[in-house]
């Protein structure tokens with residue numbers, strides 16, 4: 554069985570962060586492991602509190618895994634502190650980690666800042682060059698590329714600028730544009746548009762986490778980056794189509810819709 558590691562924050566409501574990543578790995582038949590960077594008290598409406606995990610413990614979780622188990626892919630999500638970013642990069646370089654998917658999480662859907670302002674420089678200089686695939690959303694890409702983005706042409710221009718900062722591939726997610734759910738993949742040479750119809754739902758909590766974890770799972774299984782991204786996008790679109798109206802706010806995507814469909818459970822819960 555292939556094995557993937559997520560380095561991210563815990564979402565108590567189970568729809569984003571570590572919980573979304575582990576469910577996504579499981580849905581892909583990949584064994585999931587985790588190094589937790591922070592614990593958030595969060596639900597479908599808000600992030601209420603965040604406790605950072607000490608840098609030393611973050612590093613030790615990564616060492617504990619790599620010293621014992623072969624890691625086929627790594628997904629990195631919420632890492633809010635500069636010192637933690639630097640330690641993670643140091644440990645990943647030390648263990649020669651490969652197939653690294655970086656979701657440069659900055660602000661939660663409910664508006665909570667998940668990246669401290671002084672950590673941006675470390676994200677740029679340390680983490681971006683380690684990424685096989687970087688998956689910014691529009692607001693994150695605007696900050697990384699230093700330009701406003703209004704349409705697909707703007708996304709392509711920003712993806713090219715960000716790719717120049719070091720990641721092998723940039724997947725710029727278009728979820729925040731008003732009329733489509735088209736993402737742009739750039740590898741330094743060619744632009745690929747991954748098109749999907751916008752699904753009319755308010756339940757999109759954890760979409761970004763789910764997509765990056767699905768890419769990592771597909772890379773762990775040995776897929777080429779372009780195939781891994783295209784299949785992950787298809788999986789995510791299904792997970793949004795079957796999103797769960799759990800909680801009073803923005804509900805989570807359905808990570809196991811395919812298994813539930815096969816088991817005849819989709820309409821039961």
Ligand SMILES: Nc1ncnc2c1ncn2[C@@H]1O[C@H](COP(=O)(O)OP(=O)(O)OP(=O)(O)O)[C@@H](O)[C@H]1O
Nearest residue numbers: 662690726727728729734735751752759760761762
């Ligand atoms: N309503 C929708 N219908 C179909 N696809 C969507 C919809 N909303 C978002 N997506 C897709 O979900 C993925 C994540 O989109 P988005 O740009 O919202 O990321 P994000 O802001 O990082 O998510 P998160 O808030 O979970 O961090 C992208 O592939 C995007 O195209």
Ligand SMILES: Cc1ncc(CO)c(N)n1
Nearest residue numbers: 562563564569570631661
């Ligand atoms: C822990 C965590 N990571 C990432 C996100 C992405 O929005 C979130 N809401 N919570």
